[in-house]
Amino acid sequence: MSFHFKKLESPAKAVRRLCREHIGEALGCLRNSRHPGAVHGVRKEIKKLRAIFRLVRGEIGRGIYRKAAKALRKAADRLAAPRDARVTLKAFESLAxxxxxxRFPEIQKTLQKHCRRETRRFRHDDSIAVADQILRQINRRVGDLIIKADGWAAIEPGLKQSYRRGQQACARVRQKPSPENFHEWRKHVKNLWHYLRLLCPDWPAEARVLTDKLELLGEQLGDDHDLGLLKQFVAERCAGQTKEAAALNQLIASRQEKLRSAALKLGVRLYARTPAAIGRRLGQQWNAWRGETRRH
Incomplete structure (x- = not known):
């Protein structure tokens, strides 16, 4: 299902509807939690929910935003272990x-065993119940969200801030290309990508190109992050497989170097404009799609 604003919908109505729809999707994934991809699906919906709250943070107020973000982070954290185990195994399989x-029989066995163990643990603890409760509590409060500004004025501040933070994160990565800085940059890239997909289903070519490139950049940074999880797993849990670990770490380093180089090359281009210019241009295109005249 594609979630986005509707042409004649006010930002307040759209935000409330979209929150409920994403919560519905997340609860559906929780009901199907025995499926391998369900946990990942829940976490994706939670990230989208957090992005929506962040987009209109200036309208709903910092207190409401922080309370919702804290609750959603708690729900996501309860689902992190099985998701990370599965992603780490997939990163290994894709790389090897x-x-x-x-080439890596012992590491493969260790990864598979770890994935099965985390999945079993998840199915027998209260993580599903906790996440379900949090999502239902937020769903009950969505109707109370107040967004007074109308049109692009409700959206532009959050979008400009997202672009600015991505720009700053890109600069930090160029100055210090640490795993932590790459991961932080990825969060802002994904947020901006979510916003563009959320705001309009039919952007003109210029904005579609930006959306597509943000998606590619997010995938590059995501693959780099998953390889970082794999590297960490090997260091912590595969100490006895010295030869295998050394060979695998070489593959990881080579692949991460290519991903980071490509991401930086693309990111520098995407974040070359000012937040004000991005906000102004996207606002013109969004208002044109809605059939509105931009108000100054």
Whole structure:
């Protein structure tokens, strides 16, 4: 399902509707939590919910935003272990390819065992119940969200801030390319991408190109992060497989170098404009889609 603003919908109505729809999707994934991809699906919906609250933070107030963000973060954290285990295994399989069982048999077994163990633990603890309760509590409060500004005025401050923070995060990565800085940059890239998909289903070509490139950048940074999880797992849990670990770490380093180089090259281009220019241009296009005249 594609979630986005409707042409004749006020920001207040759109935000409340979209929050409820994303919560509904997340609860549906929780009901199907035995499916391997369900946990990942819940976390994705939670991230989108947090992004919506962040987009209109200036309208709903910092207190309400922080309370919602804290609750959603708690729900996501309860689902992190099985998701990270599965993602780490997938990163290994993607990196090692068909040679995985031959070149890294012990590491592969350790990863598979860890993934099964985290999945079993998740199914027998109260993580699903906790996440379900949090989402239902937020759903009951969505109707109380107050957004007074209308049109682009309700949206532009949050979007400009998102672009500015991504720009700053990109600069920090260029200055200090640490795993933490790359991961932080990824969060802002994903937020801006979510906003563009959320705001309009039919952007003109210029904004579609920006959306597509943000998606690619997010994927590059996401792959880099997943490889970082794999590297950490090998260091912490595969100490006895010295030769395998050394060979795998070489593959990880090579792949991360390529991903980070490509991400920086793309990111520098995407974040070359000022937040004001981005806000102004996207506002013109959004208002044109809605059939409105931009008010100054």
């Amino acid at each position: 390819g068909r040679a995985a069982a031959r």
